[in-house]
Amino acid sequence: MKRYGMVIGLRADMIDAYRKLHAAAWPDVLRMIKECHIRNYSIYLRRLDDGQHYLFSYFEYVGADFAADMAKMAADPTTQRWWAECKPCQKPLANGAADEWWSNMEEVFHYD
Numbered sequence: 001m002k003r004y005g006m007v008i009g010l011r012a013d014m015i016d017a018y019r020k021l022h023a024a025a026w027p028d029v030l031r032m033i034k035e036c037h038i039r040n041y042s043i044y045l046r047r048l049d050d051g052q053h054y055l056f057s058y059f060e061y062v063g064a065d066f067a068a069d070m071a072k073m074a075a076d077p078t079t080q081r082w083w084a085e086c087k088p089c090q091k092p093l094a095n096g097a098a099d100e101w102w103s104n105m106e107e108v109f110h111y112d
Contacts, residue, residue: 001039002061003110006102007093010045010053014089018045018055021085028078036073037063055090057102 010018022043033041041059048054063069073079087101096103 002066003107004057004059004061005105005107006057007105008055008102009091009093010055011089011091012053015045015053018086018089021089026078026082029082032073032076032079036069037061038069056105 039060039062042057044056044058046054046056061069090101092101093103
């Protein structure tokens with residue numbers, strides 16, 4: 001199992017829309033997440049001192065090929081429609097890698 005933490009900005013005018021989307025997450029999207037070996041998935045919201053809102057996601061990957069599972073998820077038409085609903089709410093970090101939407105975070109501590 002590998003733990004992942006990611007961060008992305010959230011547009012202040014889209015907070016309510018984002019909350020509503022996730023309060024009624026689509027069952028087929030949740031099924032795809034599970035099929036792609038993601039477990040214990042959470043998203044947190046926080047407004048920081050800079051006045052901006054950020055989302056932090058945490059999940060555990062229990063599969064054997066993360067890249068293949070993420071490609072499978074990205075190819076799923078229902079997931080693509082879900083992302084099309086979510087993306088207008090989000091704003092990638094200015095210092096994120098060119099090929100990432102959510103920015104990966106480095107795990108610096110873990111305790112069970």
